[in-house]
Amino acid sequence: MSTGPEDGLPDLRARLAAYEGRVAASAGVGKDPVNEPMIRHWCEAMGDTSPAYRGPDAVAPPTMLQAWTMGGLSGHTDRSEAYDELLALLDGAGYTSVVATDCEQEYLRPLRPGDPITFDAVIEAVSERKTTTLGTGYFVTTRMDVRTRGELAGTHRFRILKYAPRSRANRPNPPTPRTESSAAAPARRPRPVVNRDNAGFWEGVAAHRLLIQRCTACAVLRFPWLPGCHACGSQEWDTVPAGGAGTVYSYVVMHHPPFPAFDPPYAVGLVELAEGVRIVSNVIGVPYDKVRIGMPVRLEFLRVDAELELPVFRATAEGEG
Structure with missing residues (x-):
């Protein structure tokens, strides 16, 4: 049976659940209307050269949805107390660390320069207690509805994990070589x-x-x-x-942190395919310290367990098709 820092607080789950549906921000106002300079900076940072984001008929990139609601260093004054209370409750129960896990966005209408931004946010869900590689904790999901001129422009869901870090003694150890007599089941790769x-x-x-x-x-x-x-x-x-041919456009060698199912050091490459697009995957077939920018590679599919296969790229000889 798993234990957590809130043992002795049997009502914690009920207290957390009471925050579901409560307002996290009400009638918030974006600090700036949609504007061309912010769109330009975003597109430059993303390398997005679409003509749709320039000129007199420009629209904002849809993925900027959250950017128009951010409060910057000074924050927003229209944030409710419920979200801070929820985080404080988790802090008090020993879940003092936080990491952002994922977000989901839905786009309903384009935003254009000059559009004023308003938003409302609600605490949509607090999960049951979960045990993760980082530690044990709770996932908290907020939903923000973004509007302009009274119309719903999009919805942004943001999820964090409030957790108690594993003690050093309970953290995963670096992988050790397996022997024929090893009875331990191999660790599973994370699922996509x-x-x-x-x-x-x-x-x-x-x-x-x-x-x-x-x-x-x-x-x-x-x-x-x-x-x-x-x-x-x-x-x-x-x-x-894809035809399968490519070259290493860039790469990193992963040394740390150790993680179950991975055996560092290993090379992770940004591979440019012959078709012109790029994909991140492992570079195999050569020692990690022999991977080089411009190295030709060829697509393979690697079965990592009974349920999962992944595309990887094997280094090939120069000129090999």
Whole structure:
């Protein structure tokens, strides 16, 4: 039976659940209206050159949705006390660390320069107690509805984990070499997050096909998979299979932290495919310290356990097809 820092506080889960549905921010106002300088800075940082974000008919990149609601260093004055109370309750129960885990966004109408921003936020959910690699804690999800001129422009869900870090004695140890007599089950690789936007990619991997999205309006290829085209904004697309050839565009060598199912050091490459898009994956077939920028690689599919296969890239000899 798992234990946590709140043992002796049997009503904690009920107290946390009481915050579900409570207002986290009410009638918030964006510190700036949608504006061209912020759009330009965002596009430069993202390397997004779409003409849709420039000129007299420009719209803001949809993924900027949260940016228009941020309070900066001075924060917002319209934040309710409920969210701070919830975090304080978790702090008091021993869950003093926090990490952002993921966000989900839904876009309902485009935002244009000059649009004023208002928003409301609610504490949507507090999970049951969960045990993770970092430690034991609770996932807290907030939902923010972003509006302009009275219309709902989009919804942003943001999830954090408030947790108690594992004690040093209970942290995973670096992987040790396995022997034929070892009876311990191998650690499982983390599972990829599969959603409606990328399910087709993982179906392709299961069939040993690396599928690249192609906009059917302007024929631009894109990877990773996205709901819409970064070049023209169209939401219509099909796929083309990658041929498998590529080169190492950049790479890192992972030494730390040790993590179950991984055996550092190992090389993680940003591979540029012959089709022109780039993908992050492991570079195999050579020692980690022999990986080099420009090295030719070839796509393979690696089965890491009974349920999971992943695309990886094996170093090849120069000129090998």
